[in-house]
Amino acid sequence: MKNEFLKNWDTQLKKGLLPFFVLQALNQKECYGYELIQTLKDSLGIEVTESTIYPLLIRLMKEDLLIHKWVEQQSGIPRKYYFITEVGKSNLAEMQKSIVEIIEKIQQQ
Amino acid sequence: MKLIEFKNTNAQRIYTDYINRSKRVIRILSNEDQEDCLMEINSYIFEYIQNHQNEDETSTLLNILERLGSPEITLKEVVAAKKIDQAVKTFNLKHLIEALFLNLRNGLVYIVLFVLTLLLVCFPILIVMEILYPEETGLFVGEKTFFFGMTDPKSGIQEVLGSAFIPVVILLGVGFYFLIVFLLKLVKNKKS
Numbered sequence: 001m002k003n004e005f006l007k008n009w010d011t012q013l014k015k016g017l018l019p020f021f022v023l024q025a026l027n028q029k030e031c032y033g034y035e036l037i038q039t040l041k042d043s044l045g046i047e048v049t050e051s052t053i054y055p056l057l058i059r060l061m062k063e064d065l066l067i068h069k070w071v072e073q074q075s076g077i078p079r080k081y082y083f084i085t086e087v088g089k090s091n092l093a094e095m096q097k098s099i100v101e102i103i104e105k106i107q108q109q
Numbered sequence: 110m111k112l113i114e115f116k117n118t119n120a121q122r123i124y125t126d127y128i129n130r131s132k133r134v135i136r137i138l139s140n141e142d143q144e145d146c147l148m149e150i151n152s153y154i155f156e157y158i159q160n161h162q163n164e165d166e167t168s169t170l171l172n173i174l175e176r177l178g179s180p181e182i183t184l185k186e187v188v189a190a191k192k193i194d195q196a197v198k199t200f201n202l203k204h205l206i207e208a209l210f211l212n213l214r215n216g217l218v219y220i221v222l223f224v225l226t227l228l229l230v231c232f233p234i235l236i237v238m239e240i241l242y243p244e245e246t247g248l249f250v251g252e253k254t255f256f257f258g259m260t261d262p263k264s265g266i267q268e269v270l271g272s273a274f275i276p277v278v279i280l281l282g283v284g285f286y287f288l289i290v291f292l293l294k295l296v297k298n299k300k301s
Contacts, residue, residue, distance in 0.1 A: 029238065034156035050153045051178030055186040062190050070148070076111040077155045078148065 014046055018056060020099070021046060023084060023092040025067060032079035033057065057082055065091055081105075110111060113155050123174070127130040131180040134186050135188055137207055144189045146184065195263075197293055199241070202229075205289065218296055223290050235259075239274050240248040247274045 002010065022051065025039045037053055040046040060066045065088035070078045084092070112128070115121040128147065135146045158166075177183060189211040195201075196208035209226055212219040238259055246247040249256040251266035260266070270277055271292035 032156070033153055034160070038266075049176040049178070050157075050173070051176060051183045052133065054153070054177075058187045058190055074177060075159075076154060077113065079152055079156070080149050081199065 001016070017099075018046070018048065019060060020092070020095045022053070022056060022060065023088055023095070026066065026084040027089060027092055030081045030083045032081050036082065060088070064088075081098055110144060110151060113151065113158070115166055115168045115170070120170045123167070123170055126173055127154075127177075127180065134180045135251060136186045138188060138191050141196050142195065146187060146191075150177065150180075191199070192291070197290065200290060202226075202286075205293075206230075208293075218292070222289055222292055222296075225285060225292075229282060229285045229289065231258075233276050235278050236275055239278070244268075247271070248277075 021044055022036065025036060025043070031039060033050065033053060036057075037048055037050065040048055045092055055069075057066065061068060062081075064085060066082050067085055069081050069083065071081055072078050112213050113124060119176050123130060128151070131147060131150055132143070137144045138146065154170070157176070161169045161172070166186070189208070192204065192208040192211050196204040206226055209219055209223040209275035235246060235258060242259070245261070246259050247257075248270045249260055249266040250269050254266065256266065268274075
């Protein structure tokens with residue numbers, strides 16, 4: 001059972017790592033917003049709402065890490081698919097390296 | 110944009126109200142950006158409802174609207190980011206002021222840029238004042254001081270630009286404008 005401090009710390013940690021998880025998920029396959037939320041929940045156990053993911057995706061696009069494409073659907077309501085760019089992939093690799101370094105330092109202690 | 114149709118009239122009213130609130134928040138964006146934002150919000154609502162079809166329509170709608178949050182808060186960052194892009198692309202002073210105002214909270218550089226823009230807005234006023242009150246407007250130089258703008262002519266300082274004041278203000282205005290756009294592009298590129 002986690003106390004309040006650990007719960008907050010856990011939330012902050014996941015929040016900080018969210019751009020990494022989003023890039024990692026999109027590196028596996030392109031997704032639309034709702035699908036990405038479900039992927040984060042099912043594969044990584046991260047609960048994230050639309051109010052968090054939408055501004056984050058816009059921020060990542062602004063940084064040229066993602067691009068998007070609207071895809072028409074039979075329903076008449078198109079889906080906005082997000083794709084990782086080459087810049088996004090190289091940033092993801094750097095982020096992975098940093099995370100591995102942190103984990104190694106923790107394990108050395 | 111195709112709107113979602115609900116069987117329940119209350120759900121339809123709640124949805125329409127949310128879309129209208131979103132429209133109000135994004136109305137300062139270009140038509141293309143407004144359409145993109147609305148389509149994305151609409152898509153989030155539609156996909157969520159499609160995946161919760163067995164549940165009560167109104168409850169499902171309220172759940173997704175709660176997850177999306179208030180448009181005034183959720184769309185704030187999106188609008189600020191898109192407005193900067195629009196200002197840099199169009200070179201339009203109106204978009205520039207709106208973009209800087211929206212990004213004031215995003216760092217000191219935007220505050221500096223906003224002050225520069227306010228000064229830029231003052232230049233046309235100075236030109237009008239120079240025409241109306243030529244004795245009190247100009248570049249005044251004293252023994253240990255100088256003043257650019259309007260001041261009391263009896264304060265013992267001398268105006269040095271004379272009829273060159275208006276061309277100097279115009280040149281300064283053009284210079285300030287390009288400096289602001291250049292700094293804005295620099296900030297944008299540094300972030301990327």
